[in-house]
Amino acid sequence: MISTPDLIAALAADANPVRRLRPPLCRAGNWLTLALLLLILLGLLHGLRPDLTEHLQRPVFVLGTLAAVATGVLAAVSFFLISLPDRSRLWALLPAPSLAVWVSAIGYGCLTDWISIGPHGLQIGEAFRCFATLVLISAPLSLAMILMTRYAAMLRPALVTIVGSLSVAAITATALSIFHSIDASLMILIWNLGARY
Amino acid sequence: MVEGPRLTPLAGWLQLYNAVRPVPIGRLRPKRGALARSSTLRLRKMSSSRGKRPVARTRKADYTAPRSSAAAAAGSDRDQVRAALMAKAQAGNSEAYRQLLNDITPFVRALAVRRLREANEVEDAVQDVLLTVHRIRHTYDPVRPFAPWLAAIANRRITDRLRRQIRANSRLVPLGLNHETLSVAEPNSEAAGSDAAALRTAIEALPSGQRQAIEMLKLGEMSLKEAAATTEMSIAALKGATHRALATLKKRLGYPRRSP
Numbered sequence: 001m002i003s004t005p006d007l008i009a010a011l012a013a014d015a016n017p018v019r020r021l022r023p024p025l026c027r028a029g030n031w032l033t034l035a036l037l038l039l040i041l042l043g044l045l046h047g048l049r050p051d052l053t054e055h056l057q058r059p060v061f062v063l064g065t066l067a068a069v070a071t072g073v074l075a076a077v078s079f080f081l082i083s084l085p086d087r088s089r090l091w092a093l094l095p096a097p098s099l100a101v102w103v104s105a106i107g108y109g110c111l112t113d114w115i116s117i118g119p120h121g122l123q124i125g126e127a128f129r130c131f132a133t134l135v136l137i138s139a140p141l142s143l144a145m146i147l148m149t150r151y152a153a154m155l156r157p158a159l160v161t162i163v164g165s166l167s168v169a170a171i172t173a174t175a176l177s178i179f180h181s182i183d184a185s186l187m188i189l190i191w192n193l194g195a196r197y
Numbered sequence: 198m199v200e201g202p203r204l205t206p207l208a209g210w211l212q213l214y215n216a217v218r219p220v221p222i223g224r225l226r227p228k229r230g231a232l233a234r235s236s237t238l239r240l241r242k243m244s245s246s247r248g249k250r251p252v253a254r255t256r257k258a259d260y261t262a263p264r265s266s267a268a269a270a271a272g273s274d275r276d277q278v279r280a281a282l283m284a285k286a287q288a289g290n291s292e293a294y295r296q297l298l299n300d301i302t303p304f305v306r307a308l309a310v311r312r313l314r315e316a317n318e319v320e321d322a323v324q325d326v327l328l329t330v331h332r333i334r335h336t337y338d339p340v341r342p343f344a345p346w347l348a349a350i351a352n353r354r355i356t357d358r359l360r361r362q363i364r365a366n367s368r369l370v371p372l373g374l375n376h377e378t379l380s381v382a383e384p385n386s387e388a389a390g391s392d393a394a395a396l397r398t399a400i401e402a403l404p405s406g407q408r409q410a411i412e413m414l415k416l417g418e419m420s421l422k423e424a425a426a427t428t429e430m431s432i433a434a435l436k437g438a439t440h441r442a443l444a445t446l447k448k449r450l451g452y453p454r455r456s457p
Contacts, residue, residue, distance in 0.1 A: 002324070004302060004320060004323055004324055004327070007324050007327060007328075008295060008298040008299060008302070008327065009295065011294070011298060011327060011328070011331045012291045012292070012294045012295035012298065013291060014331070015286055015289055015290065015291040015294040015295075016289055017287065017288050017289035018287050018289075018334055018335040019335060020287060020335055020337075020338065021335055021336050021338075023338070084336055085333070085336060085346055085349040085350050085353070086337075086341060086342075086345045086346035086349050155329075155349065155350065155353040156353065
């Protein structure tokens with residue numbers, strides 16, 4: 001085993017200049033901008049759901065979507081805060097209130113409509129298409145998150161990944177509730193949080 | 198050491214909790230005085246929350262206000278010095294970095310000594326912390342205090358090491374005397390039934406004086422003096438009775454006579 005003074009000497013010799021991380025709020029802002037761009041891009045390619053205006057009349061839908069947006073933003077902020085060693089891990093509770101509102105407004109459409117037998121025989125259900133959208137949004141966002149924290153998240157990996165997944169899930173759910181006609185929130189939560197284990 | 202049954206999850210958690218339970222700083226200080234004094238940070242006396250909070254949760258709370266304002270000024274000065282050194286190190290100044298690492302090592306060691314038992318484990322933990330500090334030195338922001346940043350890293354690394362240790366220990370069972378005697382046939386043959394039963398019958402068939410002598414001196418493991426006091430026989434008589442009894446037993450159990 002190398003002795004501690006030798007180790008210190010070796011580390012000091014290896015003291016290359018490093019670029020300091022930007023403040024966590026700034027990093028969260030960057031990531032959310034990326035998410036927003038992705039949503040806009042997808043909106044242009046896919047188009048909004050046809051019955052969106054109708055749904056906007058329903059308070060539960062509006063409340064659920066707003067809560068999902070809030071959860072996504074707050075979880076992203078919390079994620080970048082707790083990935084630093086010296087911030088309290090109580091920051092992980094930041095998205096909890098909006099998460100509670102969102103979960104209580106969740107329906108479970110997508111779980112029931114994977115395939116359907118219609119006039120043209122066996123068909124792939126709407127659920128499959130919304131699953132594709134889900135992957136398309138959450139995969140790049142998760143990847144960006146992992147890249148942004150590949151050095152910082154090692155001290156409490158479990159908590160950090162859970163909060164990060166929550167943020168991705170909330171943003172994906174917002175997108176799906178705008179783009180697709182069935183409610184997929186539950187599937188998204190299961191998909192995103194399950195994928196981390 | 199061999200692979201053995203694992204601990205139940207509850208027992209494992211209890212062991213982990215006991216291992217990371219905070220040692221009240223007030224009690225630690227006199228013992229590790231040299232180490233604690235050389236650290237820059239003031240450790241708070243935890244008399245009010247003694248034994249309630251696992252150390253893994255401690256962050257800034259461990260390093261709160263020193264007792265006097267002079268000490269406070271000294272503490273915050275030291276912290277500023279360290280923050281400035283780290284800022285220089287981040288810019289690539291290796292001399293400042295070496296100074297900083299030398300400065301924080303006693304503090305890290307004091308934290309490790311509180312929770313790890315073996316000396317080489319402590320030194321491994323110190324080096325682990327130093328390597329981690331090196332790897333994530335870009336996450337430190339010089340406008341924030343240095344102590345909580347370092348303490349968070351050190352506590353996490355030490356806790357990880359404890360967890361690994363406990364996980365490894367829970368799969369090992371030390372080999373004791375029981376394992377050795379019970380796994381081999383010969384040491385256990387004394388207890389084999391037939392011989393013992395025959396001996397017992399033979400002892401019961403002895404004349405009463407001889408039987409008493411054997412029961413007290415050999416089976417009861419009394420000394421000659423004690424046996425003499427109990428039976429009111431003389432020591433010489435007891436010796437003679439024992440000798441005759443052993444001879445009779447040997448004959449009855451079919452042992453060969455000792456050749457002259």
